[in-house]
């Protein structure tokens with residue numbers, strides 16, 4: 001497939017990835033422009049996390065090309081945190097790793113995602129949802145150009161889930177490329193473009209065809 005001309009933040013061309021004989025990605029191609037909020041959906045096991053790991057460079061594709069313009073923020077599904085450190089210690093650690101002058105952006109995110117009260121709490125005693133908020137903050141605090149977020153709101157309460165989408169929309173409005181892995185049908189209405197992974201390839205998905213509103217039962221399940 002020939003990608004469309006023009007500016008892009010992320011260009012994926014004919015990416016293949018197998019685990020031994022299990023062919024998970026069998027020719028994934030798409031292009032994401034700067035300033036786009038894009039969803040990757042698909043059933044469990046369809047290869048969404050594998051695709052994000054390939055896009056982030058965490059694992060190598062067997063074939064195909066990934067071109068990325070600008071800095072990367074990757075929020076993996078499994079949190080990579082140090083139990084012995086507090087939230088603040090994580091922020092200082094990542095400030096150094098990212099070579100930032102301050103933690104201003106992280107401080108904003110602590111407020112926006114409602115977990116500033118845990119600044120001095122060690123990760124080992126944080127709830128799963130709060131760990132995930134820290135995981136997401138660490139992926140966003142250097143204001144990267146391309147964001148790869150693998151179900152970043154896992155364990156969030158409903159208010160914080162909504163807040164996450166506000167944060168993602170503002171990043172998109174500031175020209176960032178935001179890619180969100182989701183298996184929740186009701187997220188589709190919040191996304192500019194949705195790619196569905198099935199049988200190893202990505203195809204555009206018509207969000208209009210879905211009822212993008214969560215049911216009351218679904219909202220309760222998120223609490």
Ligand SMILES: Nc1ncnc2c1ncn2[C@@H]1O[C@H](COP(=O)(O)OP(=O)(O)OP(=O)(O)O)[C@@H](O)[C@H]1O
Pocket residue numbers: 019022024042043044045046047048049050051183
């Ligand atoms: N390191 C690995 N070694 C072998 N098989 C793997 C590995 N990682 C993933 N798989 C397999 O590859 C397939 C795709 O997995 P992946 O985690 O990418 O799917 P997913 O769409 O993200 O699933 P989910 O919605 O459950 O998170 C699955 O069948 C999984 O068992």
